[in-house]
Amino acid sequence: DVKVTQSSRYLVKRTGEKVFLECVQDMDHENMFWYRQDPGLGLRLIYFSYDVKMKEKGDIPEGYSVSREKKERFSLILESASTNQTSMYLCASSFSRGAGPNEQFFGPGTRLTVL
Amino acid sequence: AQSVTQPDIHITVSEGASLELRCNYSYGATPYLFWYVQSPGQGLQLLLKYFSGDTLVQGIKGFEAEFKRSQSSFNLRKPSVHWSDAAEYFCAVGAGFQKLVFGTGTRLLVSP
Numbered sequence: 001d002v003k004v005t006q007s008s009r010y011l012v013k014r015t016g017e018k019v020f021l022e023c024v025q026d027m028d029h030e031n032m033f034w035y036r037q038d039p040g041l042g043l044r045l046i047y048f049s050y051d052v053k054m055k056e057k058g059d060i061p062e063g064y065s066v067s068r069e070k071k072e073r074f075s076l077i078l079e080s081a082s083t084n085q086t087s088m089y090l091c092a093s094s095f096s097r098g099a100g101p102n103e104q105f106f107g108p109g110t111r112l113t114v115l
Numbered sequence: 116a117q118s119v120t121q122p123d124i125h126i127t128v129s130e131g132a133s134l135e136l137r138c139n140y141s142y143g144a145t146p147y148l149f150w151y152v153q154s155p156g157q158g159l160q161l162l163l164k165y166f167s168g169d170t171l172v173q174g175i176k177g178f179e180a181e182f183k184r185s186q187s188s189f190n191l192r193k194p195s196v197h198w199s200d201a202a203e204y205f206c207a208v209g210a211g212f213q214k215l216v217f218g219t220g221t222r223l224l225v226s227p
Binding site for chain 2: 004031040
């Protein structure tokens with residue numbers, strides 16, 4: 001089974017702190033994604049990576065950056081956390097095969113609270 | 116741009132009753148369509164997907180969905196709901212290279 005793991009299930013940080021969220025997948029997927037999930041807004045794409053060291057902005061990249069130094073690991077960085085970044089963060093991965101988008105496999109999520 | 120509408124925020128169904136969750140998409144060509152389920156405190160799990168071919172798609176846990184191009188819909192159905200089906204359900208459409216656009220979700224409540 002594909003497994004996507006996230007470093008923390010719950011995280012509490014202070015405003016202004018630098019926050020790292022880590023995601024690891026074990027199926028050699030080319031693509032990795034970071035979403036945030038908020039009530040009534042569904043999942044919104046923050047960043048997307050289609051290869052090592054390659055990244056693409058999603059719909060809401062402001063206040064975030066990412067790093068992908070190894071194929072299996074994709075990190076989301078909040079340079080200076082703010083209260084409006086309190087949310088559930090979901091990591092996902094998928095293969096690059098075929099003409100269209102493939103199924104994404106999700107991690108369990110990290111619930112981040114910024115005080 | 117691609118978009119997905121799930122018009123129902125909450126739905127309550129009695130255990131044993133049938134279920135239909137609505138999903139409408141906006142996409143010019145033949146869409147890649149997905150339904151995911153999220154149990155409380157968990158990540159998303161794929162229920163089923165449609166790429167081409169038979170418009171009635173079978174998934175896991177007894178779910179099915181029907182692609183109707185004329186209505187731009189991909190509704191999820193289950194003939195008999197179980198209490199364990201209580202969760203949030205997300206419809207998604209392919210949006211360019213390997214990306215998906217998700218709807219805002221429908222929360223299913225199952226009453227005894």
